[in-house]
Amino acid sequence: MMRRWVCLVVIAAFLALVPAGAAVAGCGEDVDLTFASQECADKSSAEIEDMKTQYPTATWTVRQLCKDDGRTPEGVCFNPQECTTAAGVPGTRYTLYRDGEVFGTACLTADEERKVGDPPPIRILVLKAFENLDWPASELEVQPPDGRTLVNLDTNFYTSNTEATSIPVSLVQARVVVTAEPIAYRWHFGDGSSTTTTSPGAPYPDLDVAHVYETTDKVLVSVDTQYGAASFTVNGGPPEEIPSTIWINGEDQDLEVVEALPQLVVR
Amino acid sequence: MHVRRILALALAGPLLLAGCSDPEPILPDPPTTSPSPTTPSPTDSETPEQESAEDFIRRWADENQRMFVTGDTERFLSLGPDCDDCKRIAETVDGIYDGGGSVEWDGWKILNLAPRGAPSANAFRFVVRSAPTRYRETANGPWKQLEGGRGVQLIVLKPVDSSWQVLESKELPG
Structure with a gap:
């Protein structure tokens, strides 16, 4: 019972x-x-x-x-x-x-x-959060401008995204600021070739990151950005290193590769 | 109403009360080692080949499917005589077939299988792709449908002679 x-x-x-x-x-x-x-x-x-x-x-x-x-x-x-x-x-x-x-x-x-x-542990949270933060994509500059370039001549690529980005986040009631900077760039030239550099490129006439198109074409070009050299601070304290890196894909841009036709010019 | 809720309500009460009304502890059957009828008896000089845990789990999954479509729970239960979870699954089958119902189900495709925790735990996590199920709980009852899909299982085994027995079978968060 x-x-x-x-x-x-x-x-x-x-x-x-x-x-x-x-x-x-x-x-x-x-x-x-x-x-x-x-x-x-x-x-x-x-x-x-x-x-x-x-x-x-x-x-x-x-x-x-x-x-x-x-x-x-x-x-x-x-x-x-x-x-x-x-x-x-x-x-x-x-x-x-x-x-x-x-x-x-x-x-x-x-x-x-x-x-x-x-x-x-806040460190584990930060490491987990790092990849989900809204790291900005790099803006791609192409020279010549206006979406047209010439076949068989250098086309220049660069981005002005070179500075560190800091993103504030709230984790377990602490003010955490995560900072990372671009450490590498992956350039997609749209004709099947790409290259990775630590340089962000530079405006003409430096041709630091340049590509020669061998045929006329309409291609999509972009630059991806690898963020690294990262750190975080908690409530304004000293920075602690974050060993992670993350690639942020850039937006595609149209680029038309055209041929320069010789023209007689009367002087 | 959710199927789990229906089955839980149908099964939990009798199970709990049955356990309570029996004053004597129910001892599990000792592990059986008899070979299947089609397998020749090993001689003294032969060592039975050890069945891998993966092979055993696949065999258990096949028996689970066979049990649901035939209503015969005996072979499935013999693979885990100490497994309360297995008894619960078998009771679902009994509940359907005792009422004249039936089940149509093509079973699981095991997508991956890996040990979970320490090797000594003999615990395995495996992901299945389940076929859709059509079943009815009485001979003339309405057909019901479960869509099938991906599920994650935990199974805990214990070694018995050259094979294994199931100790636990649980659902894991997907």
Whole structure:
């Protein structure tokens, strides 16, 4: 009789802990009856750390799942549900909450459980954010101008995007400024050839980045920019290096390669 | 209503109550090692060839498909006698076929498969492309459809003799 009563309490607790929609949090749609019959897997400590970087302002907490309703006032189970962690060592099962809402379950060791509430290291957030920031594409200048150039003669390419760009971002309630500068340029000449330089090119007559078209054609030209030499500051503190680089593709421009026809000029 | 919700409501109650009403612990069957009828018995001098985890998982996935379209859960369950998740899947099948229903499904194509966590965990993550499912829960009930698509599975195995058994089968976030 006692056992049945305990079980009913467990069922009630289970239903209370798993509100509508919560049981499938983080899992995909039911693509077939096998998926429809299954539960979501316990999240590992590594997956929780990864989710912290995806939701940098969220608060993550866990509550131990018990085999019965025996629990200390602090919420620690007398008989915790046992599980095997992703690392293959014994752990206990927890309900995982994001901002107080059930997000799923997790299988964690005691050490891993203690780390759940720690904010993600800001450096990891910055490294992750670096590639998603809105780094400006370089504007391409072509000489001769106005979308026309001559076959068999140098066409000059350059960009004036040479300075460092700083982008402010808000991460875990800190003012972070990420700075990077162009370190390389990839020039697409539109006739199947391209070249990569550290030089941004220069206006005529330098011909620092130049290309000779061998046939008349209508081509699309562009310049991609590699940002690197990056750093970030937190709340105005000293800069810390970011080892990442990122390529930002430039916009295509029309360029018509034409032939210069000789004309007799009467003087 | 969401299929998962329907199945969960249909299955969770009886499962939980069944577990509660039985005062005796149910011990799992010991691992079976008998060869299939078509395989000759190994002699003492022969060592059975170890089945790779990948081969076993593919065989398990094939049995899963066969179970859904035939209603025969026995062979599927024999691949994971200690696997509560597998029992849950089999109970879905039983629920459909006991009511006179049936399932049409071409199963999974496994797109990739890799160990998850430490090698000693014998846990594997694999991505499947599932065929569309057509099923009905009673003989004359309406046909229902699941579109199929990409899904991610976690499977935990334990080595048994020269093969494996399933301990867990769960859905992973895609």
